[in-house]
Every structure is written in C-alpha cells, then in structure tokens.
Amino acid sequence: MEQSLAQVPAIAAPGSLSKAVRRLEGVVIPIAALLAGLLAFSLFLLVVGKSPIDFYQLIYKAGFGTSFSWQNTLSRAAPLLLAALCVALPARLGLVIIGGEGAIVLGGVATGAIASLLVNVPALLAIPMMMIAGAIAGALWIGAVGAMRHYRGVNETIASLLMAYIAIAIMNQLVEGPLRDPASLNKPSTLPLAEHLRIGSLPGMDVHWGLAAGIIACVFSWILIEKTSWGFAARIAGGNVRAAQIQGLPVGILIVGFTALGGAFGGLAGMFEVSAVQGTANASIAAGFGYTGILVAFLARQNPLAIIPVAILLGGIEASSGLIQRRMDLPDATVLVMQGFIFLAILISETFYGQFRIFNPDRWRS
Amino acid sequence: MGGDIGLWGVPLAILGGAIRVSTPFLFVSLGECLTERSGRINLGLEGTLVFGAMSAYAVAYETGSPWMGVLAAMIAGSAFGLLHGWICSLPKVNDIAIGIALMLFGMGLAFFFGKSFIQPVAPDLPAINFGFWSDYTQVQAALKVNILFLIGIAASLGLWWMFRNTKIGLIIRVVGDSTDAARAMGLRPNLVRLLSTAAGGALAGVGGAYLSLYYPGSWNEGISSGQGLMAVALVIFARWNPIYCFWAALLFGGAGALGPALQSVGVTQGYYLFYAAPYVLTLAVMILTSSASKTMTGAPAELSITK
Amino acid sequence: MSINYKTSRRNLLKSTAGLAGLAAMSSIIPGKRAFAADLTVGFVYVGAKDDYGYNQAHAEGAAAVKEIEGVTVVEEENVPEDVSVQKTMESMINFDGASLIFPTSFGYFDPHILTMAKKYPDVRFEHAGGMWQADKHPMNVGSYFGYIGMGQYLNGITAGHATKTKKIGFVAAKPIPQVLLNINSFLLGARAVDPTITCQVIFTGEWSLAVKEAEATNALADQGADVITCHVDGPKVVMETAAGRGAYICGYHANQSSLAPDKYLTGAEWNWAKVYTDMVNTMKGGGTIDNFIRGGLKEGFIKMSPLGPAVSDAGRQQFEETQAEILKGGFAVIKGPLNDNKGNVIATAGQSFVETDVALESMNYLVEGVVGSTS
Known part of the structure; x- marks a missing residue:
C-alpha cells in the first residue's frame, strides 16, 4: 500500500477539498481523543462511586451554563493564553520550555517596580510602558534559556525549570526587600499601583483586558508561524538544525528570538496579573499559570490558534472545580485527575495521525 | 548532651542535610538514569515520587509496617513506569510530553486518594546511628543514617556495575545508543525501554516513600517541592553515571541545607537567594560543562533531549 | 481533641458517603436551588x-x-x-x-x-x-x-522552664507583623522565667514547605535549641522533627499534642468555633456583625492546649498565674524598658503596649534576645 501511495500522484481530490479534508484530521482526532479521555475519566468516577452524569452537568453549569460561569471561565483562561504561548513558540523550533512561570513572575515584578515610577504619568503612556517592562523582563529570562541552548548546548527544558526556581527566589527577595512597600504589613508587596494604572475589565464583562491581549497574541503568533518566512525558517530549524545551518538560516537568531518572544508573552501575563488582578506585585503572582500553560500548549499541539479554545476549555474545568467540591463531596484534586486523563488521551492520539485513509485524499482510490 | 558548636554547625548541617535531603534525589535520579540509558526520558517522575509518597504512607499506616509502604511505593512507581513505557512505544508519541502528563496524573491521583491520610501518623522507617562515638548530639543527629540511604548507595554502585559488566547493562546501553543497531542484534528496543522505565519508576517510588516515611516523614500535598523534577536535571548533571548521580544528589542535598544553617549562625540577609543556591549551582555547572558543538559525553544517543 | 476530631470525621464520612451519593443525584439538577436553608x-x-x-x-x-x-x-x-x-x-x-x-x-x-x-x-x-x-x-x-501572641507568650513560659541550654528556637514562614509578634512574645515569655534565654529564629520564606521546615528545625537543634515552636501553616513537620531531635515542642494554630505527647509542653490554639458560631448566630438573629472584631484568651478567641507531662510544677504554677493575669485583660507583653535586637528603643521604662493596641499589628522588629533579622 505504501508503494501505491508513492506511485499515485495527488489526483484523487481537487486541491481545496483535499486541503480541507487534511485540516479536518487535525480537528476530528483531538475531539475524539478528548471524548475518549472523558470516557476514561467517567469510568474512574464510577469506580470511586460518583456519578459521571452529575459531574459533567456540574462542569457545564459552573463552567459554561450561565453568564457568570462564562465570565469565571474566561477570567481563568486569560492568563493561560499568554502562558501557553511561552511554550508553543519555542516548540516550533523543537524546544521544550517548562519554566514559563519564571517569565510570568519576573514580568509581574518588573511591572510593579516600574509602576511606582509612573504615578504621575498618564495611563495612555504609562500602561504601554508597563507592558513593555513586563515583556522585556520575560523576554530576557526565557531568551537567556534559548541563548544557553544555542551557544552552550545547555538543555533548555532543565535550564528553564532551574531558571523558574531562581526567578521565584528573586521575586521573593525583591518583594520582601528593596521593593517592599513598608505599608504592606502582613503580605509583603510592592507599592500598590496608582488607580489610573490599573487595567479594568473588558466592556460589558467582568473579565480583564488580559483576555483580549491573549487572543491578539495568539492570532499574531499564528500569523508569524504560518504566514511569514521567519515562521517557515523556524519550522525548518526545528526539524533539523544542521540542515537549517547548511541552508544559511540564522539558527541562533531564530532560537533566541522565538524563546525571547515566548518569554515576552509570559512576562505580559505577569503584567496583567499585577495590573488587572492583584494591583501590586507579591508572591501571589506565582500561582502556577506557567505550569498550566504547558498543558494548554501541548493539548493545542503547539498551534497558537488552537490555544484559544483549549485555554477556554481548561478555564471552564477549573472554574467548575469549586462547585464539584461543594456539591459532590469530591476533593479539589478531582479536576487534576480529569486533566491528567484528557492530557494523556490527547497525547496518545498523536499516534493516529496519518493512520486513517479517510483523512488522506491521496489514498481514497487505492 | 551536646554543647555549643557555633560555626561548626554550618559544615555539620551541610553534611547532615546532604545525608537527610539527598535520598529522594538519589533514588529518582538513579531511576531516571536507568530510563534515560535505554534511550527515553521520563519527565513524569515528580508525579511518581508524589504518588509513591502517598501510597507508602497510606500502606504503612494501614499495615503498621513502613517496609510494606516502601513495597507499595515500588509497585505504584513501576505501574506508572509501565504506563509511560507503553504509551511511548506507540509511534509518533513524544516522551517528554507524556512525562509532563504523567506528572500531572500522578500528582492528581495522589492528592485525590491522599486526602484521608494527611491526619494519621504512620510508622517511620528505621535509621542507624553512626554517630554513637560522639558526645555531641549534633554529630549524632547528622550521622543518623536511614537504611534507604544505604540502599541508595548500594543501588548506585550496583547500577554502575550492571552497566559496565553485565549483559543486561550492555543491552540497555545498546538500545539507548542506537535503536537500529539493537534491532539488528535481535533485541526488542521497546520492550527493553518499557522494562527500564518500569524499574526507573519503582526507584522513584522509593524516593517518595523516603519523603513520607522518614524525612520530613509525613504526607501532605506540599511534601515534594519539585525533587522529582530536579532529579531529572541531576542526571544530565551527572552525565548518566550512577556513581555521579550519588555525588550530585549529595551536593544538591547539602546545598539545600545551606540556607537554614547560615540563618542559624546569624547570616540572615537574603535567605531567599541562599535557598536558590542549589538551582544556581546546578545551572552554573551545566553551562560550564556543556558544549554547543558536541553531544555530551555519556549521553545515550537515542535520547530526545540531547539529540 | 484532635483524636476525637479524627474519629468523628471518619465515622461521619462513612455514614454520609452513601447518603451523599443519593442526594447528589437529585440535588444538582441544573437550575434548581439545592439548599433551602x-x-x-x-x-x-x-x-x-x-x-x-x-x-x-x-x-x-x-x-x-x-x-x-x-x-x-x-x-x-x-x-x-x-x-x-x-x-x-x-x-x-x-x-x-x-x-x-x-x-x-x-x-x-x-x-x-x-x-x-x-x-x-x-x-x-x-x-x-x-x-x-x-x-x-x-x-x-x-x-x-x-491576640494569639498571648498564647505564644504562655508557650514561652513553659519553654523557659523546660529549656536547659537557655536557647529556644522558632521556625517562621515570613517576617511579617503577625509572625514577628509571635516570635517576640515567645521569647519574652521565656525571659519572664529567665532573662538570659535567647531565641533563634529561622525563616523558611514560604507558608508551607515541608523539607525546608524540617531542615530549619534541624538547624535550630544543631545550634542547641531545646524547645521549638513555629509559625507556618502546617506545624506537623516541625513538631515531629523537633521531637525526633529530643527537643520539647510548643504547638501553634491547633492542638498537636498527639504527635509527640511526651515532648509537647502546650500550644497556642485558635478557637474559631466560638468566634464563628457567635457571628453566624448574630446574623441569623437579624443583627449586624461588628466590622472590627478582636479578642484574646478572655473572649475565648484563643485557647491553650492542656499542659503536657513535661511541664514542671514551677512551670505549671507560673503558667497558670500568668494566664489568670491575661484573663483579667489589659496585659502587655511588649513593655519597657525594651530594645530591639539592633539596639533601638522599642519601649522606655513604664511604656507598654497592651494586647489590644493596634500598633502591635504593624510590628517590624525583633526584640533583644531574638537571634535573627526581619529582612
């Protein structure tokens, strides 16, 4: 059969249909995997003596069933969008970054620090400066991981993890030391942001602007990867570094650039946590979004556009965690188990790409 | 009764801390070393460690025997290893991603089933007092060595010897260095990796048992502060050599004891930075010893993270 | 107390598990208000x-x-x-x-x-x-x-009687006012027994970090501290590690005596049951709850664990006398002449900060005799 595949050129389906069908594979397989994961989790619930039907009804109700539920879900999705990009962009080059938390934390601290200098600057000027400060802090941190990878061959997965631990230590030291607002008594924090520097909610919603920024960043990243020569070059370098070097591609710039851009988005996530949620930088910004972002990015198969629905799905699951605790007498870790099932199912489904003839128009006739 | 030992407390605390804190790092890194030598990386050992800690504590509490707890942790750990090994044997599946998923899965299950074991007190694993000759209680405490630590030393020597001198060791190394060569020799790479990952998971489970049954010796959701993840880093640091894994774990444990020890003798500024010392140290050594142009010595050629 | 809590909780779980399963089916139909209370x-x-x-x-x-x-x-x-x-x-x-x-x-x-x-x-x-x-x-x-600092002061009195090395230890999460007040109170309680006692403090930097808490406890024991208490979210690890090193322990937050009954001197416990039932009853009765509520031993906001067997008769006597004094109200732990451990004057002779003084809620110093630093 493989031979016939090689011999028969792509005559089976017209170009546009062929393309659409191939695209369909990328939608059908993950959804089927999601359902399989949920089915497996249902069995788990039955084993521990709980009703899966009740469980999914609660998820629907608390995550998507009412307008409050949607606002809850979207509030939780907002930081995940940017955090996931911190994983997905370097992944285009074949790099696995698991330390996005470091970029988020330092982005938040940089925002808190610079905001104290901008008390008398109008918001129109000050807020972009805060965004830039957060993004630069994150970009330097994760960009350094890329640079270590390229120039010293240091494994980026481990390095980014170590850097995340170091970033949290630096954050704590700064927030409890030089940057501490003496009035922040029992919760050491930087000076609270001036009222005009706080980013409010999207019009008509109780969800902050970080959601809009995250969606814009996802669309921007998708265009960068899919529609520009930089994205194309990155994909080649991700496939085979040596081949890319032989072709004269600036591999070093690509690696440092993509990791730094991912880090900038992470830092921006920290900026929104500080300016839209906490109103000051303190230890609460190390809330683990960076780690959930890894999950989002992998579930989205590192596709920036797919990050949007996946982040909303995970936001909805997390939004319903509380109601599940309260109504079903299940521990808070239940949603962690559920995420584990879904994550495994989606990763296992990778093995099925290209296995089904229906998604491959070239093979329809053979 | 011990006297005042003043500044001597710092080196003593580092020695004692190295022995106390290193054991989970040692077991997880030995397990990871075994898995990686077969050509696969299991980033999920943090989840295995946490689940091992929970299952060990729960079984030790229910049976009254800490060793039954250790056994339970080994069984649970090898089950996670088998799951990882099986999924990764499917074509086109990314072992790093599966590891992250299993980390989440293991922690989720551990927290789910561990709720009712936060309160009870389970029996501790026994320790041997090698400091009996000293009049100082501090020395006695530092040299109170848990049996698992000694087993860990034996395991690192054993693994080192196995890789060098035995047929099993040779098989694992061949599979780790070239899937094609292994197939040509009539070996089944996926089976070898499956078993290596299972054995690695069992070792990581023991590391978890040490956490909950000896030091700090209780089960709660914050029992691991990333020891399982760090141990994966230590394997690269240790160049996939079981003996070096032992030294790396000791170094990391000792560095972790530095922060509290310095505070106890009056060095009180910047303790967050002292607490980050092990991470900075590991990163610095990785930067110094890696090279952009050649793969690291000792690295299994089939390993996805070093390719 | 905590043993009772444990068993009752277990039985409760067993007996309600079946019911809850049945009830869950009917109670969570979307749109229907589940609670009619x-x-x-x-x-x-x-x-x-x-x-x-x-x-x-x-x-x-x-x-x-x-x-x-x-x-x-x-x-x-x-x-x-x-x-x-x-x-x-x-x-x-x-x-x-x-x-x-x-x-x-x-x-x-x-x-x-x-x-x-x-x-x-x-x-x-x-x-x-x-x-x-x-x-x-x-x-x-x-x-x-x-005013749980009062509880730590009483902890300190039992510690002052129990210590032989004249060194006591405190494992703390972060140098914030609530924690600093507890550390200072613990030492001043011990110094009410013997003014030469010093207290070593180690900050772990996090509210819950098991291994670091254990290491901090060991470091305190290495420096000779033979009575140890803490202010972290879950004191279990500190208590077990300290008792394992042969040190006496004073509890915090809840009663930890079941972890090491022989070593447990006493403990400063919250009594939220009283506070919460009072508030809920007020609201149920149609009243309004005050916006700013504070209370101590006297008001039943905090309580002490029963004294352990290791507390000497002299210790028991001073503990009970001091407790009676505190119960009268207006007790001051921070009173002059008192310096901080950098030599700055905190209170001149005759000056005192009683337990209700709001100034104590922004404490930023460690008193003389505490070995440690606030930053």
Whole structure:
C-alpha cells in the first residue's frame, strides 16, 4: 500500500477539498481523543462511586451554563493564553520550555517596580510602558534559556525549570526587600499601583483586558508561524538544525528570538496579573499559570490558534472545580485527575495521525 | 548532651542535610538514569515520587509496617513506569510530553486518594546511628543514617556495575545508543525501554516513600517541592553515571541545607537567594560543562533531549 | 481533641458517603436551588482542611457552624490568592446562595475580598487578620483576629522552664507583623522565667514547605535549641522533627499534642468555633456583625492546649498565674524598658503596649534576645 501511495500522484481530490479534508484530521482526532479521555475519566468516577452524569452537568453549569460561569471561565483562561504561548513558540523550533512561570513572575515584578515610577504619568503612556517592562523582563529570562541552548548546548527544558526556581527566589527577595512597600504589613508587596494604572475589565464583562491581549497574541503568533518566512525558517530549524545551518538560516537568531518572544508573552501575563488582578506585585503572582500553560500548549499541539479554545476549555474545568467540591463531596484534586486523563488521551492520539485513509485524499482510490 | 558548636554547625548541617535531603534525589535520579540509558526520558517522575509518597504512607499506616509502604511505593512507581513505557512505544508519541502528563496524573491521583491520610501518623522507617562515638548530639543527629540511604548507595554502585559488566547493562546501553543497531542484534528496543522505565519508576517510588516515611516523614500535598523534577536535571548533571548521580544528589542535598544553617549562625540577609543556591549551582555547572558543538559525553544517543 | 476530631470525621464520612451519593443525584439538577436553608455560609481555605494547622483551625470552626440549625455550610479548599478566590466567592453567592462568607487566608483581603464586597453589597464578608478601616473599606466587610501572641507568650513560659541550654528556637514562614509578634512574645515569655534565654529564629520564606521546615528545625537543634515552636501553616513537620531531635515542642494554630505527647509542653490554639458560631448566630438573629472584631484568651478567641507531662510544677504554677493575669485583660507583653535586637528603643521604662493596641499589628522588629533579622 505504501508503494501505491508513492506511485499515485495527488489526483484523487481537487486541491481545496483535499486541503480541507487534511485540516479536518487535525480537528476530528483531538475531539475524539478528548471524548475518549472523558470516557476514561467517567469510568474512574464510577469506580470511586460518583456519578459521571452529575459531574459533567456540574462542569457545564459552573463552567459554561450561565453568564457568570462564562465570565469565571474566561477570567481563568486569560492568563493561560499568554502562558501557553511561552511554550508553543519555542516548540516550533523543537524546544521544550517548562519554566514559563519564571517569565510570568519576573514580568509581574518588573511591572510593579516600574509602576511606582509612573504615578504621575498618564495611563495612555504609562500602561504601554508597563507592558513593555513586563515583556522585556520575560523576554530576557526565557531568551537567556534559548541563548544557553544555542551557544552552550545547555538543555533548555532543565535550564528553564532551574531558571523558574531562581526567578521565584528573586521575586521573593525583591518583594520582601528593596521593593517592599513598608505599608504592606502582613503580605509583603510592592507599592500598590496608582488607580489610573490599573487595567479594568473588558466592556460589558467582568473579565480583564488580559483576555483580549491573549487572543491578539495568539492570532499574531499564528500569523508569524504560518504566514511569514521567519515562521517557515523556524519550522525548518526545528526539524533539523544542521540542515537549517547548511541552508544559511540564522539558527541562533531564530532560537533566541522565538524563546525571547515566548518569554515576552509570559512576562505580559505577569503584567496583567499585577495590573488587572492583584494591583501590586507579591508572591501571589506565582500561582502556577506557567505550569498550566504547558498543558494548554501541548493539548493545542503547539498551534497558537488552537490555544484559544483549549485555554477556554481548561478555564471552564477549573472554574467548575469549586462547585464539584461543594456539591459532590469530591476533593479539589478531582479536576487534576480529569486533566491528567484528557492530557494523556490527547497525547496518545498523536499516534493516529496519518493512520486513517479517510483523512488522506491521496489514498481514497487505492 | 551536646554543647555549643557555633560555626561548626554550618559544615555539620551541610553534611547532615546532604545525608537527610539527598535520598529522594538519589533514588529518582538513579531511576531516571536507568530510563534515560535505554534511550527515553521520563519527565513524569515528580508525579511518581508524589504518588509513591502517598501510597507508602497510606500502606504503612494501614499495615503498621513502613517496609510494606516502601513495597507499595515500588509497585505504584513501576505501574506508572509501565504506563509511560507503553504509551511511548506507540509511534509518533513524544516522551517528554507524556512525562509532563504523567506528572500531572500522578500528582492528581495522589492528592485525590491522599486526602484521608494527611491526619494519621504512620510508622517511620528505621535509621542507624553512626554517630554513637560522639558526645555531641549534633554529630549524632547528622550521622543518623536511614537504611534507604544505604540502599541508595548500594543501588548506585550496583547500577554502575550492571552497566559496565553485565549483559543486561550492555543491552540497555545498546538500545539507548542506537535503536537500529539493537534491532539488528535481535533485541526488542521497546520492550527493553518499557522494562527500564518500569524499574526507573519503582526507584522513584522509593524516593517518595523516603519523603513520607522518614524525612520530613509525613504526607501532605506540599511534601515534594519539585525533587522529582530536579532529579531529572541531576542526571544530565551527572552525565548518566550512577556513581555521579550519588555525588550530585549529595551536593544538591547539602546545598539545600545551606540556607537554614547560615540563618542559624546569624547570616540572615537574603535567605531567599541562599535557598536558590542549589538551582544556581546546578545551572552554573551545566553551562560550564556543556558544549554547543558536541553531544555530551555519556549521553545515550537515542535520547530526545540531547539529540 | 484532635483524636476525637479524627474519629468523628471518619465515622461521619462513612455514614454520609452513601447518603451523599443519593442526594447528589437529585440535588444538582441544573437550575434548581439545592439548599433551602435560612442561611448559607461559605468557607474558603488556602490549603488543605486537615493540615494540623492554620486551615484545620478554621475548618474546625466551620464544623461548629454546621451544627447550628438552619445553617448550611459550603467549603472549598486549596484556593489560591488570585482571581480564583474572587470567582469562588462569586460562585458560592450565585450557585449556593451564600450570604456570609469567610475567606480565611490573609492574602484574600486586598484586592480580592474588597473587589467582591463592592460587587455584592448584600453579602457579608468576614476576614481573618485584615485591617478593616471605616474610611477605606466597604461596610459589608469585617475583619476579626485573636491576640494569639498571648498564647505564644504562655508557650514561652513553659519553654523557659523546660529549656536547659537557655536557647529556644522558632521556625517562621515570613517576617511579617503577625509572625514577628509571635516570635517576640515567645521569647519574652521565656525571659519572664529567665532573662538570659535567647531565641533563634529561622525563616523558611514560604507558608508551607515541608523539607525546608524540617531542615530549619534541624538547624535550630544543631545550634542547641531545646524547645521549638513555629509559625507556618502546617506545624506537623516541625513538631515531629523537633521531637525526633529530643527537643520539647510548643504547638501553634491547633492542638498537636498527639504527635509527640511526651515532648509537647502546650500550644497556642485558635478557637474559631466560638468566634464563628457567635457571628453566624448574630446574623441569623437579624443583627449586624461588628466590622472590627478582636479578642484574646478572655473572649475565648484563643485557647491553650492542656499542659503536657513535661511541664514542671514551677512551670505549671507560673503558667497558670500568668494566664489568670491575661484573663483579667489589659496585659502587655511588649513593655519597657525594651530594645530591639539592633539596639533601638522599642519601649522606655513604664511604656507598654497592651494586647489590644493596634500598633502591635504593624510590628517590624525583633526584640533583644531574638537571634535573627526581619529582612
């Protein structure tokens, strides 16, 4: 059969249909995997003596069933969008970054620090400066991981993890030391942001602007990867570094650039946590979004556009965690188990790409 | 009764801390070393460690025997290893991603089933007092060595010897260095990796048992502060050599004891930075010893993270 | 006490598990209000409910509220101090009809509780440890706290009698006012027995970090501290490690005597059951809860664990005398002449800060005799 595949050129389906069908594979397989994961989790619930039907009804109700539920879900999705990009962009080059938390934390601290200098600057000027400060802090941190990878061959997965631990230590030291607002008594924090520097909610919603920024960043990243020569070059370098070097591609710039851009988005996530949620930088910004972002990015198969629905799905699951605790007498870790099932199912489904003839128009006739 | 030992407390605390804190790092890194030598990386050992800690504590509490707890942790750990090994044997599946998923899965299950074991007190694993000759209680405490630590030393020597001198060791190394060569020799790479990952998971489970049954010796959701993840880093640091894994774990444990020890003798500024010392140290050594142009010595050629 | 709690909780779980399964089926049909009680009270915890410490103390208070007729309690644990806690409160209001909420972690106050209080003016929010100020904060927010420093002072008295090395130790999370007051009180209690005693403090930097807490405890023992207490969220690890090193222990947050009965001297415990049932009864009776509530031993906000067998007769006597003194009210732990450990004057002779003094809630120093630094 493989031979016939090689011999028969792509005559089976017209170009546009062929393309659409191939695209369909990328939608059908993950959804089927999601359902399989949920089915497996249902069995788990039955084993521990709980009703899966009740469980999914609660998820629907608390995550998507009412307008409050949607606002809850979207509030939780907002930081995940940017955090996931911190994983997905370097992944285009074949790099696995698991330390996005470091970029988020330092982005938040940089925002808190610079905001104290901008008390008398109008918001129109000050807020972009805060965004830039957060993004630069994150970009330097994760960009350094890329640079270590390229120039010293240091494994980026481990390095980014170590850097995340170091970033949290630096954050704590700064927030409890030089940057501490003496009035922040029992919760050491930087000076609270001036009222005009706080980013409010999207019009008509109780969800902050970080959601809009995250969606814009996802669309921007998708265009960068899919529609520009930089994205194309990155994909080649991700496939085979040596081949890319032989072709004269600036591999070093690509690696440092993509990791730094991912880090900038992470830092921006920290900026929104500080300016839209906490109103000051303190230890609460190390809330683990960076780690959930890894999950989002992998579930989205590192596709920036797919990050949007996946982040909303995970936001909805997390939004319903509380109601599940309260109504079903299940521990808070239940949603962690559920995420584990879904994550495994989606990763296992990778093995099925290209296995089904229906998604491959070239093979329809053979 | 011990006297005042003043500044001597710092080196003593580092020695004692190295022995106390290193054991989970040692077991997880030995397990990871075994898995990686077969050509696969299991980033999920943090989840295995946490689940091992929970299952060990729960079984030790229910049976009254800490060793039954250790056994339970080994069984649970090898089950996670088998799951990882099986999924990764499917074509086109990314072992790093599966590891992250299993980390989440293991922690989720551990927290789910561990709720009712936060309160009870389970029996501790026994320790041997090698400091009996000293009049100082501090020395006695530092040299109170848990049996698992000694087993860990034996395991690192054993693994080192196995890789060098035995047929099993040779098989694992061949599979780790070239899937094609292994197939040509009539070996089944996926089976070898499956078993290596299972054995690695069992070792990581023991590391978890040490956490909950000896030091700090209780089960709660914050029992691991990333020891399982760090141990994966230590394997690269240790160049996939079981003996070096032992030294790396000791170094990391000792560095972790530095922060509290310095505070106890009056060095009180910047303790967050002292607490980050092990991470900075590991990163610095990785930067110094890696090279952009050649793969690291000792690295299994089939390993996805070093390719 | 904690043993009783354990067993009753287990039986409760067994007997209700079956019922809950049945009830869950019918009660969670979407759109149907599941709770028909007069008053629904929400409790939010930052960690696990049974951590032998901060969260358990609050959960024991919630358990007492459950006993009040016509009151339904809803609880959620492990809620981080970010947008999650805001949404948790909103979810309790929207889905469960909660009209009184106790978000118990300190970090929930600003901005999370304040934001929700503005959005839901009809719901009452009660926060532990916060500084509610009439001119700055909404009227439907209240803050309450107990003078637990007094408990640490009494801990210190038993420690002063028990120590042989004249060195005692304190494992602390972060150098914030509540923690500093506890450290200072512990030392001053011990110095009321013997003014040569010193107290070594080690900060772990986190509220819950098991291995670091154990290492800190070992480092204290290495330096010769033979009575150890702590202020972290879950004291179990510190207590077990310290007792394992042969040191005496003083409990905090909840009763930890069952972990090492022979070594346990006493402990400073919260008595949230009293505080919470009072507040809920006030609200149920149609009254309004005060916005700023503080109380100590006398008001029953805190209590001491029963003295352990290791407390000497002299220690018992001084403990009881001092406790009686505190129960009269107006007791001052911080009183002159007193310097901090950098030599600055805290209080001149004759000057004193009684337990109710709000100035104590912004403490930023460690007193003379404490070995450690606030930054």
